[in-house]
Amino acid sequence: xxxxxxxxxxxxxxxxxxxxxxxxxxxxxxxxxxxxxxxxxxxxxxxxxxxxxxxxxxxxxxxxxxxxxxxxxxxxxxxxxxxxxxxxxxxxxxxxxxxxxxxxxxxxxxxxxxxxxxxxxxxxxxxxxxxxxxxxxxxxxxxxxxxxxxxxxxxxxx
Amino acid sequence: xxxxxxxxxxxxxxxxxxxxxxxxxxxxxxxxxxxxxxxxxxxxxxxxxxxxxxxxxxxxxxxxxxxxxxxxxxxxxxxxxxxxxxxxxxxxxxxxxxxxxxxxxxxxxxxxxxxxxxxxxxxxxxxxxxxxxxxxxxxxxxxxxxxxxxxxxxxxxxxxxxxxxxxxxxxxxxxxxxxxxxxxxxxxxxxxxxxxxxxxxxxxxxxxxxxxxxxxxxxxxxxxxxxxxxxxxxxxxxxxxxxxxxxxxxxxxxxxxxxxxxxxxxxxxxxxxxxxxxxxxxxxxxxxxxxxxxxxxxxxxxxxxxxxxxxxxxxxxx
Amino acid sequence: xxxxxxxxxxxxxxxxxxxxxxxxxxxxxxxxxxxxxxxxxxxxxxxxxxxxxxxxxxxxxxxxxxxxxxxxxxxxxxxxxxxxxxxxxxxxxxxxxxxxxxxxxxxxxxxxxx
Amino acid sequence: xxxxxxxxxxxxxxxxxxxxxxxxxxxxxxxxxxxxxxxxxxxxxxxxxxxxxxxxxxxxxxxxxxxxxxxxxxxxxxxxxxxxxxxxxxxxxxxxxxxxxxxxxxx
Numbered sequence: 042x043x044x045x046x047x048x049x050x051x052x053x054x055x056x057x058x059x060x061x062x063x064x065x066x067x068x069x070x071x072x073x074x075x076x077x078x079x080x081x082x083x084x085x086x087x088x089x090x091x092x093x094x095x096x097x098x099x100x101x102x103x104x105x106x107x108x109x110x111x112x113x114x115x116x117x118x119x120x121x122x123x124x125x126x127x128x129x130x131x132x133x134x135x136x137x138x139x140x141x142x143x144x145x146x147x148x149x150x151x152x153x154x155x156x157x158x159x160x161x162x163x164x165x166x167x168x169x170x171x172x173x174x175x176x177x178x179x180x181x182x183x184x185x186x187x188x189x190x191x192x193x194x195x196x197x198x199x
Numbered sequence: 200x201x202x203x204x205x206x207x208x209x210x211x212x213x214x215x216x217x218x219x220x221x222x223x224x225x226x227x228x229x230x231x232x233x234x235x236x237x238x239x240x241x242x243x244x245x246x247x248x249x250x251x252x253x254x255x256x257x258x259x260x261x262x263x264x265x266x267x268x269x270x271x272x273x274x275x276x277x278x279x280x281x282x283x284x285x286x287x288x289x290x291x292x293x294x295x296x297x298x299x300x301x302x303x304x305x306x307x308x309x310x311x312x313x314x315x316x317x318x319x320x321x322x323x324x325x326x327x328x329x330x331x332x333x334x335x336x337x338x339x340x341x342x343x344x345x346x347x348x349x350x351x352x353x354x355x356x357x358x359x360x361x362x363x364x365x366x367x368x369x370x371x372x373x374x375x376x377x378x379x380x381x382x383x384x385x386x387x388x389x390x391x392x393x394x395x396x397x398x399x400x401x402x403x404x405x406x407x408x409x410x411x412x413x414x415x416x417x418x419x420x421x422x423x424x425x426x427x428x429x430x431x432x433x434x435x436x437x438x439x440x441x442x443x444x445x446x447x448x449x450x451x452x453x454x455x456x457x458x459x460x461x462x463x464x465x466x467x468x469x470x471x472x473x474x475x476x477x478x479x480x481x482x483x484x485x486x487x488x489x490x491x492x493x494x495x496x497x498x499x500x501x502x503x504x505x506x507x508x509x510x511x512x513x514x515x516x517x
Numbered sequence: 518x519x520x521x522x523x524x525x526x527x528x529x530x531x532x533x534x535x536x537x538x539x540x541x542x543x544x545x546x547x548x549x550x551x552x553x554x555x556x557x558x559x560x561x562x563x564x565x566x567x568x569x570x571x572x573x574x575x576x577x578x579x580x581x582x583x584x585x586x587x588x589x590x591x592x593x594x595x596x597x598x599x600x601x602x603x604x605x606x607x608x609x610x611x612x613x614x615x616x617x618x619x620x621x622x623x624x625x626x627x628x629x630x631x
Numbered sequence: 632x633x634x635x636x637x638x639x640x641x642x643x644x645x646x647x648x649x650x651x652x653x654x655x656x657x658x659x660x661x662x663x664x665x666x667x668x669x670x671x672x673x674x675x676x677x678x679x680x681x682x683x684x685x686x687x688x689x690x691x692x693x694x695x696x697x698x699x700x701x702x703x704x705x706x707x708x709x710x711x712x713x714x715x716x717x718x719x720x721x722x723x724x725x726x727x728x729x730x731x732x733x734x735x736x737x738x
Contacts, residue, residue: 047397050703052696054405065408072404076397083436084393111679114672115655118662127668143390147713150720151678156671158720160386169720171671203523211527218531218554222538227546234550241557244524248564249576256589257557265553265596272546272600276607285543285614295540303533310525310565319570320580336579337586345583352587359594363601387717394710418590495590502597505604 047080048073084140095190102187103148110153117171128173129158131165132181136189142166145188149181207247213240227276231269238262251414252337255406259422260499267429268503331480334412341416342484346473350462353455353491356498360451364442367506376439376501377508392434399427407492411485417492424492425499432504439500442507447497454494458487521568528561543614545603549596556592560585638690645687652680666723674716681708 051069117125136142138160146157146166154171161167170177217237221230238261245254287295324336324344331343341349367374403423410416431437440447461483462473469476475483531554538551563581570578607613659672685705689698 047401049699050398051401051405054401068404068408072401072408075404076400079400080397083396083431107675107678107682110675111652111655114659114675115652118655118659118672118676123662125663125668127665138386140390140393143386146387146717147390147710150674150713150716151709153675154671156667156674156720157387157717158667158723169667169671171668203520207520207523211523214527215530215534218534221550221554222534222542227544227550230547230550234553237554238557241561244527244561245564247520248524248568249571250564250567250582250585253560253564253582253585253589256586260593261557261589265593268597268600269546269550272604275604276546276613277611287541287543292541295537299533299537299540302536303529306529306532306562307526310522310529310562313525313566313569317566317569319578321570321575321578324579325575336575337583340579340583341586345580348584348587352590355591356594359598362598366601366605387714387721391710391714398707416586418586499593502594506601 047076050076092191095187099187099191102184103151106152106184110151113153114171125171126173128170130168130170130173130177131161131163132168132178133163133165135185138164141188141192145185148188149184152180152184155181210240210244210247214244228270228273231266231273234269235262235266238266250337252335252416252419255414255419256422259419259426263426264422264429264499264503331475331484333481333484335410335414335416337414338410338416338484338488342487343475343480346462349491350455350458350473353458353494356495356502357452357455360498360501363502363506367442367508371507371509373441373443374507374509375441376504376506389434389436392430392436396427396431399423399430403427403492403496407488410488411481417488417495421492421495421499424496425503428496428500429503432500439504447501450497451494451501454487454491457490461487519569521565524561524568525565528558528565531555531558531561534558545606545613546600549599549603553592553596556588560588563588642687642691645683649680649683649687652676652683656680667720670716670720674712677712678709681705 048069051073117123134142134145136145149155149168150157154175155177156169156171158167158169168177168181214237217233217240221233221237224230224233239258242254242258242262245251245257286292321336324340327344328334328336328339331339333339333343403420406415406420406423407417408415410420432439461475465474465476466472535551535554535556535558538554539548542548542551563585564577567577567579567581567585570581603613653676656672656676659676660669663669663672682705685701688701692698692701
């Protein structure tokens with residue numbers, strides 16, 4: 042599965058024009074195999090099944106929220122009064138520490154008004170927020186629910 | 200005589216400005232940061248000069264890896280280093296400025312007085328490139344017409360590594376390289392180091408593979424591979440190998456050995472050291488490139504990882 | 518003025534700037550940074566020569582370009598070795614200037630056996 | 632209008648809009664009071680700006696591989712931006728966890 046993805050990425054790089062030799066293809070397969078091996082060693086696959094429906098909803102929400110986030114920042118910056126109320130907020134994240142929580146951090150760093158700055162001793166993620174008056178915690182909770190659902194598991198299971 | 204394009208003027212001004220910042224700023228760490236930016240702008244200059252091969256090397260090696268090396272070194276220096284604050288007196292500085300202006304002026308005069316029409320080996324390369332079966336003239340020069348230089352360079356890299364390791368104190372020998380070890384990396388960095396390397400491997404092999412006919416090649420590919428390895432090391436996902444590890448040492452000299460082996464075979468089959476038999480030039484060049492890329496990637500990574508340190512060093516020093 | 522001449526002059530200026538830094542900074546790491554500037558200035562001179570030698574359908578003379586690539590790799594190896602020396606010097610002496618006079622402080626600095 | 636003209640207009644529109652967001656991000660860099668809030672402006676506005684530029688360029692590329700390639704560029708830039716943004720933010724986090732209490736204009 043990952044191997045096919047990496048071979049696809051190779052094709053993107055190589056841009057086949059139709060005049061390839063077998064050698065080109067063989068090198069591509071070899072490169073994809075190496076990449077897959079590395080990927081499996083660095084990031085062991087968990088026992089998860091991707092739920093496509095939930096994944097599609099997650100992607101849709103991500104795209105929509107990206108637009109909202111960009112517009113939100115642009116509006117605040119262009120407003121002569123500069124309406125921001127920055128501050129920190131600890132969000133008790135349910136996803137256990139590891140690659141998935143990192144993925145959640147990366148995802149939410151692109152969402153409107155939130156930027157993870159690290160964890161705190163209680164296991165929560167600390168966010169820097171552009172405007173504390175926004176309903177940030179509930180928005181984060183929705184992101185988290187969707188991410189967990191897309192990975193086909195309960196929030197605590199791995 | 201035509202005027203240079205505004206973009207060239209802007210790039211030249213930016214390069215000189217950043218170089219001035221590297222020289223004049225007071226803190227070493229900031230100077231190293233400036234050097235990274237300087238290297239990236241310089242890569243753009245190389246693109247404007249029509250040398251995409253050099254631009255790729257400059258961006259990856261000159262700016263990226265050298266910058267990382269200098270930044271980590273600057274962070275390790277003692278904070279109360281007297282070298283950070285002392286400066287020579289105004290007399291010395293004026294003399295130095297006059298002297299350096301004279302050197303730069305002489306070089307500038309040389310540039311302005313370069314012979315016209317410019318001598319060039321490009322026609323000679325173009326005439327003989329087809330014999331190598333390689334489409335990228337720079338790769339042709341590196342591995343066919345001036346292969347001795349490249350062989351020497353691959354050996355210089357091995358020697359640099361030997362020199363680096365010989366700086367280790369006696370009690371550290373047999374330990375693991377220590378420059379890249381540090382406190383536990385932040386979770387986003389670990390995530391990046393888990394996700395990015397496979398893509399880097401694909402890009403590195405791609406650069407090698409197209410290097411025969413397009414800009415790219417073993418050095419650029421090796422730099423990308425080394426960068427991925429260093430990312431994994433910095434993120435703490437893997438430990439660098441012990442300096443006594445035999446597989447790692449073997450990999451480091453593998454490229455030079457293959458190069459020498461094929462070169463010696465050429466002396467026997469094609470009549471001269473490093474000559475390639477007719478028709479076999481391209482596959483032989485590709486084998487050398489592949490072997491060299493592996494070795495260069497390993498050596499670059501190890502050069503960045505620094506000399507070995509005692510096993511308990513990370514725990515004791517704090 | 519062609520782009521080759523412009524960047525050639527730029528390279529000459531970089532050599533001068535780097536040389537000045539090399540002389541005027543007491544810290545070894547700063548000297549190393551300055552020396553890298555000198556190196557890139559020399560490479561840029563090569564680049565100007567390569568650009569002027571554009572012929573036979575190539576954007577530049579490939580021979581100087583190949584030499585610069587070789588030079589960049591060797592420069593990196595030399596820099597790595599020099600950085601290791603500087604770090605070792607800092608470990609041993611607690612300072613990185615190359616002043617031959619023994620500093621008063623260094624008596625207090627514990628010397629590692631080597 | 633022919634299909635080609637429509638796609639050209641779409642490209643010009645989307646790319647200009649994307650550039651506007653880059654401009655907004657830069658303006659945020661200048662106007663916002665501290666580095667953490669500036670990071671917000673950069674990561675969010677550049678994500679949308681680059682996304683719009685990629686969207687605008689899609690009709691100009693004929694092969695499906697080209698489309699996926701453009702989208703891959705966007706995704707890799709997102710990964711890089713998100714990672715670097717978090718790393719910088721983590722480095723800038725005040726050690727006692729109190730908000731940097733300055734420049735907060737009332738909403």
